[in-house]
Amino acid sequence: MSKLYFEDFRLNSAMTYGAYRVTADEIRSFASEYDPQPMHLDKAEARKSLLGGLAASGWQSCSILMRMIIDGFLHNAASMGAGDIDEVRWFKPLRPDDVLHVRHTIIGMRASQSKPDRGFVNFHFQLLNQNDEIVMEQRNGIMFERRSPATTETAGEPA
Amino acid sequence: MSKLYFEDFRLNSAMTYGAYRVTADEIRSFASEYDPQPMHLDKAEARKSLLGGLAASGWQSCSILMRMIIDGFLHNAASMGAGDIDEVRWFKPLRPDDVLHVRHTIIGMRASQSKPDRGFVNFHFQLLNQNDEIVMEQRNGIMFERRSPATTETAGEPA
Numbered sequence: 001m002s003k004l005y006f007e008d009f010r011l012n013s014a015m016t017y018g019a020y021r022v023t024a025d026e027i028r029s030f031a032s033e034y035d036p037q038p039m040h041l042d043k044a045e046a047r048k049s050l051l052g053g054l055a056a057s058g059w060q061s062c063s064i065l066m067r068m069i070i071d072g073f074l075h076n077a078a079s080m081g082a083g084d085i086d087e088v089r090w091f092k093p094l095r096p097d098d099v100l101h102v103r104h105t106i107i108g109m110r111a112s113q114s115k116p117d118r119g120f121v122n123f124h125f126q127l128l129n130q131n132d133e134i135v136m137e138q139r140n141g142i143m144f145e146r147r148s149p150a151t152t153e154t155a156g157e158p159a
Numbered sequence: 160m161s162k163l164y165f166e167d168f169r170l171n172s173a174m175t176y177g178a179y180r181v182t183a184d185e186i187r188s189f190a191s192e193y194d195p196q197p198m199h200l201d202k203a204e205a206r207k208s209l210l211g212g213l214a215a216s217g218w219q220s221c222s223i224l225m226r227m228i229i230d231g232f233l234h235n236a237a238s239m240g241a242g243d244i245d246e247v248r249w250f251k252p253l254r255p256d257d258v259l260h261v262r263h264t265i266i267g268m269r270a271s272q273s274k275p276d277r278g279f280v281n282f283h284f285q286l287l288n289q290n291d292e293i294v295m296e297q298r299n300g301i302m303f304e305r306r307s308p309a310t311t312e313t314a315g316e317p318a
Binding site: 030033034035036037039049050051057058059060062063064066067070074079080081082083084085086087088089090 | 189192193194195196198208209210216217218219221222223225226229233238239240241242243244245246247248249
C-alpha cells in the first residue's frame, strides 16, 4: 500500500478500523499512574460511583484511540502531527473486556496557505464498543505532507 | 483541610501547583503503548522530525495534567467526574527532564438546573515547564457535589 499524502484524503469519506480489547489490568495500570481515582482503580468503589462499575480514565480512551488511529492508517501516512483538539465528548464508560473499533469521517480539508508542502485534514472520530455504542467522540485536525507541493508561483511550468 | 464542594470554588480565582518531572523512559514507555510514532520513541528519528528532538505524546501531556490536577486539589474534592473537553492546544514539545507545574483559572460556574445535588465548574488549565513556557492549554468542566443541595422547592423550610 503506497504512503498516504494530503492529496489522498477525501472530504466526507469515512473509514472503520479496529479491534482493540481493553483489560481490567490495563485500566488499573493506566489509572494508577495518571488518573488514580477510585472508579478507575477499584471494582467495589467503582460500583458506588456514578460510573456504576470499573471504567477506564477518559484520558486512557483518548490514548487508545490514538493507538488505533496509528494502527488503522496513520502509520502509513506522511503525518506531520496534530496541534490541537477541538472537542472530546465521553458518552459511555469504557469497561474491562470491551472490544473497540473506530469510525472516522473527514469533515474538513485545507491546504496550508503559508507552507506549500503541507495541508490540514479535520477528522471526526468515534470510538465504539462491541455493541456499536459510542464510547467517545473527538474532533481534531492532523497535518499531512503534500505529495506534490503547491506551485502557485510557478503555475504552468512542468512539475 | 476540609473537602472541597461546589460552593468552595470561586469564579475567576486561580491556583498553581506541581511539580512533576518527566523522564525519557516515561516518554518512551507511554509512546510504545499508545502513540508509537518515531518522534516519541527514538532520539535520532525525533531530531529529524518537526519536533526537533524526543518529545512526549500529546496524550501523555493530557494524562500528566490529569495526575497533577488530582494531586493538586481533586483528590480532596467531591468530584463527580468530567463529561467533555472543550479544547486542547499544544504549544511547546514536552521534553525529557522537563519539570512541569499547573496554573488554572475558574472561568465558569453553574449549579445544575435539573439535579440539585451538583454543580459544574469550568476550568482553564495551563501546563507550564520550568521556564514558565506553556506546553499545553486545556478548557474543560468538572462536576462537583454541592455541600448544601439547592432547595428551590422547599425554600423557607428549615434545612
